Amino acid sequence: MKIRAGSVLFCVLYFLLVSPNLSAQDLGPLFKRMKDGIYVYAGKPGESNCTIILTQEGVVLIDSGNNPTDSQAVMKAVKQLTSQPIRFLINTEPHADHTTGHFVFSPPAIIIAAAGAGQSMRQAYNPERMKKMMEEPGEMGAAAKGYRLITPHVEYRDQMTLNLGERTFQLYYLKNVSQRGGHGDLAPQRVSALHSGIGGGQAF
Amino acid sequence: MKAKASFMLMAIVSLAVVRSVDAQDLGPQFQKVKEGIYVYVGKEFNSNCGVILTQEGVVLIDSGHNPTDSRAILNAIKKLTSMPVRFLIDTEPHPDHTTGHFVFSPPAIVIAHEGASESMRSRERESPDRIQKMMTVSPEMRAALEGYRFIPPHIEYRQKMTLNVRERTFELMYLKGVHSEADTAVWLAKERVLFSASAVVVNQYNILRPFVTIPDILAAAKMMKGLNPEVVIPGHGIPGTVKIFEDSEQYYALLLDRVGKMVREGKSLDQIKNELKMPEYDGWASKERIPSNIEAAYKAVKGS
Numbered sequence: 081m082k083i084r085a086g087s088v089l090f091c092v093l094y095f096l097l098v099s100p101n102l103s104a105q106d107l108g109p110l111f112k113r114m115k116d117g118i119y120v121y122a123g124k125p126g127e128s129n130c131t132i133i134l135t136q137e138g139v140v141l142i143d144s145g146n147n148p149t150d151s152q153a154v155m156k157a158v159k160q161l162t163s164q165p166i167r168f169l170i171n172t173e174p175h176a177d178h179t180t181g182h183f184v185f186s187p188p189a190i191i192i193a194a195a196g197a198g199q200s201m202r203q204a205y206n207p208e209r210m211k212k213m214m215e216e217p218g219e220m221g222a223a224a225k226g227y228r229l230i231t232p233h234v235e236y237r238d239q240m241t242l243n244l245g246e247r248t249f250q251l252y253y254l255k256n257v258s259q260r261g262g263h264g265d266l267a268p269q270r271v272s273a274l275h276s277g278i279g280g281g282q283a284f
Numbered sequence: 285m286k287a288k289a290s291f292m293l294m295a296i297v298s299l300a301v302v303r304s305v306d307a308q309d310l311g312p313q314f315q316k317v318k319e320g321i322y323v324y325v326g327k328e329f330n331s332n333c334g335v336i337l338t339q340e341g342v343v344l345i346d347s348g349h350n351p352t353d354s355r356a357i358l359n360a361i362k363k364l365t366s367m368p369v370r371f372l373i374d375t376e377p378h379p380d381h382t383t384g385h386f387v388f389s390p391p392a393i394v395i396a397h398e399g400a401s402e403s404m405r406s407r408e409r410e411s412p413d414r415i416q417k418m419m420t421v422s423p424e425m426r427a428a429l430e431g432y433r434f435i436p437p438h439i440e441y442r443q444k445m446t447l448n449v450r451e452r453t454f455e456l457m458y459l460k461g462v463h464s465e466a467d468t469a470v471w472l473a474k475e476r477v478l479f480s481a482s483a484v485v486v487n488q489y490n491i492l493r494p495f496v497t498i499p500d501i502l503a504a505a506k507m508m509k510g511l512n513p514e515v516v517i518p519g520h521g522i523p524g525t526v527k528i529f530e531d532s533e534q535y536y537a538l539l540l541d542r543v544g545k546m547v548r549e550g551k552s553l554d555q556i557k558n559e560l561k562m563p564e565y566d567g568w569a570s571k572e573r574i575p576s577n578i579e580a581a582y583k584a585v586k587g588s
Contacts, residue, residue, distance in 0.1 A: 137390075167393075187340075190370075190393060192439075198448060234395075234439065235446040241398060243438050 107157040119161070121145065121154050128177045130154050135245035138167035141189065144181035148213070148223035151181025167244060168192060170251065171232065174200040180210075182230035192242065193232040194253045201231050310360040313353075317515045317523060318475050322364070324348060324357050329488050329520050329569055331380045333357050334479055336472070340450040341370035344392065345470055345479045346519070347384035350418070351428035354384025370449060371395060373456065374437060375481035375519050376464040377403040379414070385435035395447065396437040397458045397466035404436050440466075457507075459483050461500035463490065463519070469504070471511055478513035484532035486521025489565070489573040492580040498536050499584060505529040535565060536581075543581040553582050 104113040112120045117134035127146035132139060132154065139158055145151040158166060169189040171179055174197035182191055214224045234240075242249040307316040315323045320337035326349045334345030335357065342361055348354040361369060372392040374382055377400035385394055408414070419426045439445075447454040452472060459467040462483035470479040482490065483504045492498075508516075509529045517523045539562065546556045557578050 195444075195446065198446075231448065233448050235448070236441050237444045239398075239442040240445070241440040243401065243436065243440070 102160055107160060108153060110153070111157060119157070121150065121157070123150065132158055132161065133247065133249075134162055134164075135167075135247045137245035138164045140242070140244060140247070140249065141166055141169040141185060143172055143178040144169060144185060146177045147220070148181050148184065148227065149219050151184040152223045154181075155184050165189075168242060170242070170249065171197055174198075174204075174232075176204060180227075183226060183228050186230050190234065191230060191232040192234040192236070192240070192251065194251075195235045195237045198231040198235055201229065205229050305363050310363060311356060313356070314360060315523060317517065318477055321472075321475060321477055322360070323517050323523055324353065324360070325522060326353065326520060329485070331482075331520055332517055332523070334470075334517060335361060335364070336452065336454075337365055337367075338370075338449045338452045341365075341367040343447070343449055343452070343454065344369055344372040344388060345517075346375055346381040347372060347388060349380045350425065351384050351387060351432070352424050354387040355428045357384075358387055368392075371447060373447070373454065373468065373470055373479075374400055374466075375468050375470065375479060377401075377407075377437075377466050378464055379407060381519070383415075383418075386431060386433045389435050389438075393439060394435060394437040395439040395441070395445070395456070397456075397468050398440040398442050400440055400466035401436040403465040404434070408434055459500075459504045461495060461497050462504045463493075463496060465495075469508055471508075471513070473511075476512070476514035477517070478508060478511060478515065479517045480508050480519070480528070482519030483508070484518060484528055486518055486524065486528055486531075487567065488521060488569040489571060489577055491570070491573045492576045494579075496580060497584065498540065498580050502533060502536060505532055535562075538562070538564065539577060539581045540584060543578060544585045547582070547585050553579065556582060 104111040104119060107119065110121050110123070112122055114120055114131075119132045121130040121132070123129050123146045127150070128143055130145045130150065131142035133142070139162060141154070141158075145154050166185045166189040169182065169185050169191050171191065171193035173179075174193060179201060182189075210224070210227050214221055214227060216224070236251065236253070238253050240251040242251065307314045307322060310322065313324050313327065315325055317323055322335040324333040324335065326332050330349035330353070331346055333348045333353065336343045336345070342365060344357070348357050358369075369388045369392040372385065372388050372394045374394065374396040376382075377396060382404060385392075411417075415429060415432055419429055441456060441458075443458050445456040447456065453474065455471040455473060457469045457471065459469055459481055463481065467481045467483060469481050469483070472478070483501055484490065490501075492501075506529075509526050513526065515523060516525055516528050518528055521528075542560055542562070543556055546560065551559070557575050560578055562574070
């Protein structure tokens, strides 16, 4: 009887705290549910994507949205999905359209990227651009408030594994693979988080 | 005026965050090796633990030899700062460096070289009653084990990794074949402080497992010496300087020389184990490990 009561309590707490029963539509028109606990914020055409992955020990994000308004929308969705903190944010590349929104999530999120990402971000950092963004009227200016440059805490070479709760993320450095459409510059570092799943993982 | 007020506020906040405490105030096992860098030196060759303060929180190198050490370390951290332990870097996955993870994580993120989780899980499988047995050691140990849970690393890197925590940078380097299944040296280049893992130990024979080779140990010692550290903190033993590596190099050179000579005389491994003497190192601890050292030297000499 005691065990049964414990199980019921666990289920109630799990659904209340960890996994509110939401569909992707409840999160907004740009969200897609890819798998149980894995949601993608699909950027508008030509803009970057951001992925939300729920675990029993907190949230992992893949990139932080194309710009601060996207980051704030992602943050709002995360709060709708779970009361758990964002533990990690994995960068697939260091460019501004994937990383400007770090400040929205970190702290507490720990930022992970391939080696060289920190230097790339510091070199590309343009305080004037950010000042202008913060002064913009309307949504963008409001979303960019509180901006500060947050470079990765963890920079790995070649490969890394992240274990969080029931999920395992394998990170691979992809050498010289990215040519950004419309910009024509080669990304010095680009990584891909390919696995995220229970028992062997599912590519997405 | 506004800038002055902000500066004063910042100064007050930093005073509240990092407290002025001497190593002596932390307990007899603590040594301050640099500003904001402390070592809990394990008793009688027990494992060491590094405590490194940053403006964003604490980074630990290993978690103490056993949970009573881990609790002592946590108490010391609370005296040093009100900030959380953000990261815990394992120099190896063995229980004398990792059992205390649960004392610090959560919130600490545990980092190790790849293979560390598997090594830790395999030991748990081999001795499922390890924690129960540990509880019987003493009432203090039982109390220190309260709330125990098995915490494997969150992050497992391959070969090299950099950890940036505000003003400090930690370079993690995999050391192949030196002691365990996943050894990591941690180098703080700005501070010139090196945590050299258990690749070499001080005034003690190291245990050389079948996958450990003397050439790998010597290569790791050479690489770490080449970093030109000012302070070297081994996995076990009193912190020192690069002399720790030099002493170890000297020992292995002598061991290889003597074993090589006996091999050339046609002696078998068993004969060498029976006859070899190393009187220069009579003062070293853990003599029961000498046979494993001779076996490693024999393999190195024979090229097998």
